Amino acid sequence: MKNQVSRWGLMLAVLLAFTSGTSAHADAARRRNEVVEVVQKVSPAVVFIGTESEEESPFRGRRSMMEEFFGAPQQRQQKQGLGSGVIVDPSGIIITNEHVIGGASAIHVVLADGRELEAEVIGSDATNDLAVLKVNSKQPLPAAKLGTTSDLMIGETVIAIGSPLGLSKTVTSGVVSATGRTLKADGKSYDDFIQTDAAINPGNSGGPLLNVDGDVIGINTAIIASAQGIGFAIPADKVRRIVDELTRFGKVRPSWVGIEVQQLSPRLARQLGWDRTYGVLVSDVEPGSPAEQAGVRRGDVLAEMGGSRISDAEDYVSRARGYPARAAFPLVLFREGGQRTLQVTPVEFPPQLVEALGWNRLGLRVKPTRGAMVIQEVRPGSAAAKIGLDRGDLILRVNNQPVAEPTAFQEALLSARGTRSVLLLVRRGRYHYNIPLPF
Numbered sequence: 001m002k003n004q005v006s007r008w009g010l011m012l013a014v015l016l017a018f019t020s021g022t023s024a025h026a027d028a029a030r031r032r033n034e035v036v037e038v039v040q041k042v043s044p045a046v047v048f049i050g051t052e053s054e055e056e057s058p059f060r061g062r063r064s065m066m067e068e069f070f071g072a073p074q075q076r077q078q079k080q081g082l083g084s085g086v087i088v089d090p091s092g093i094i095i096t097n098e099h100v101i102g103g104a105s106a107i108h109v110v111l112a113d114g115r116e117l118e119a120e121v122i123g124s125d126a127t128n129d130l131a132v133l134k135v136n137s138k139q140p141l142p143a144a145k146l147g148t149t150s151d152l153m154i155g156e157t158v159i160a161i162g163s164p165l166g167l168s169k170t171v172t173s174g175v176v177s178a179t180g181r182t183l184k185a186d187g188k189s190y191d192d193f194i195q196t197d198a199a200i201n202p203g204n205s206g207g208p209l210l211n212v213d214g215d216v217i218g219i220n221t222a223i224i225a226s227a228q229g230i231g232f233a234i235p236a237d238k239v240r241r242i243v244d245e246l247t248r249f250g251k252v253r254p255s256w257v258g259i260e261v262q263q264l265s266p267r268l269a270r271q272l273g274w275d276r277t278y279g280v281l282v283s284d285v286e287p288g289s290p291a292e293q294a295g296v297r298r299g300d301v302l303a304e305m306g307g308s309r310i311s312d313a314e315d316y317v318s319r320a321r322g323y324p325a326r327a328a329f330p331l332v333l334f335r336e337g338g339q340r341t342l343q344v345t346p347v348e349f350p351p352q353l354v355e356a357l358g359w360n361r362l363g364l365r366v367k368p369t370r371g372a373m374v375i376q377e378v379r380p381g382s383a384a385a386k387i388g389l390d391r392g393d394l395i396l397r398v399n400n401q402p403v404a405e406p407t408a409f410q411e412a413l414l415s416a417r418g419t420r421s422v423l424l425l426v427r428r429g430r431y432h433y434n435i436p437l438p439f
Contacts, residue, residue: 035157038159039161045087046169048110049096083101083206084207084220085207086207094135095243096131097129098128110168120133123245130242144216145216147211149194152194152217154179160220160231161208162206166203172200174198176196177230180308182311182315183232193235195230200222204220221234241324252324253348255327255347256353261316278310282296283298291344300334306322306323326346330342358409362383364395393428396432398423399412416439
């Protein structure tokens with residue numbers, strides 16, 4: 001009888017264990033939602049990025065007379081940074097933000113399986129805040145699919161994965177709050193963002209924003225420290241254009257549309273019959289430009305670009321830079337009481353126009369000499385002439401970028417398009433001057 005009771009007890013224990021296990025599996029299956037599935041599918045492709053860089057520490061303490069004359073010796077200190085990234089190709093191609101890796105002397109990528117690999121920069125672009133890295137692995141790496149934002153819906157569920165504040169493999173979720181956002185931070189204009197209420201903090205930068213299919217619809221970026229409950233991501237369609245340029249050429253080649261715009265005041269808008277609070281006025285269309293060929297005319301009101309509204313002139317210039325050569329975009333304009341849509345295809349900036357930028361906007365002609373650009377001619381009546389620049393003065397930097405050769409000087413001018421001024425570091429004799437000039 002005792003043995004029989006023991007057998008029944010053993011059978012009951014086995015039955016309870018089986019029932020408990022079955023119940024746990026059933027509960028897990030019931031709780032498994034679309035967010036869980038996306039995280040399990042894509043998180044192996046999300047990486048942690050650590051960077052090292054050297055920066056000059058300010059001189060502290062009282063300086064000697066010699067140090068006052070010659071300048072204090074600069075001490076260098078190590079600075080570390082962190083961010084996120086996403087693998088988009090099994091060969092080891094990673095997308096992240098430019099501000100995550102900008103200025104780094106060493107970049108370390110930690111994979112989801114714990115391996116740490118050194119990364120090289122394939123290309124980066126500060127204007128669009130995107131960078132492409134490459135790591136070498138003996139085996140193919142898990143990769144996420146870069147999706148599209150052309151069908152993005154306000155209110156749809158999105159998931160962010162990254163390393164906010166260094167906390168790797170952090171998952172947040174929310175909805176798409178808005179699209180086409182233009183922001184201004186740290187003196188720069190950032191355009192065409194996806195806005196989400198999924199938490200995005202420092203360290204999330206460079207990680208993926210995902211839809212419920214597990215497609216990467218944006219690259220998260222933390223650009224506004226005070227933005228609590230509001231996150232932003234660069235849309236996938238823009239990411240694809242920029243990454244293609246960076247992968248093929250190592251940089252985003254300057255493109256040319258041929259449109260000059262100006263702010264649209266309420267009074268001017270009323271005179272033109274434009275009753276909206278957004279848009280810019282076309283003040284000039286360059287002959288032979290892609291804009292002229294597409295049918296844009298002086299006096300048109302540009303309302304939308306690439307499917308979202310144009311808020312002001314700075315917004316237009318910033319967004320135009322997000323379209324490399326041969327990347328066509330739709331342009332909605334208002335003319336003579338009606339709206340029409342044109343397709344504009346930028347081309348590479350013509351070299352002869354690059355040379356004209358320095359003369360027409362700065363009033364300077366220059367040539368290379370001993371690691372700088374020497375002024376050959378100053379246009380009478382120009383801003384450069386009024387401020388006192390003269391032949392023989394040396395331009396060492398433009399907007400803090402070294403200009404030791406004509407290509408660097410031209411690229412610096414191209415990057416300054418759409419800004420109100422440029423800062424020149426000029427040497428005359430043994431003295432250096434920082435000189436702002438209207439542009």
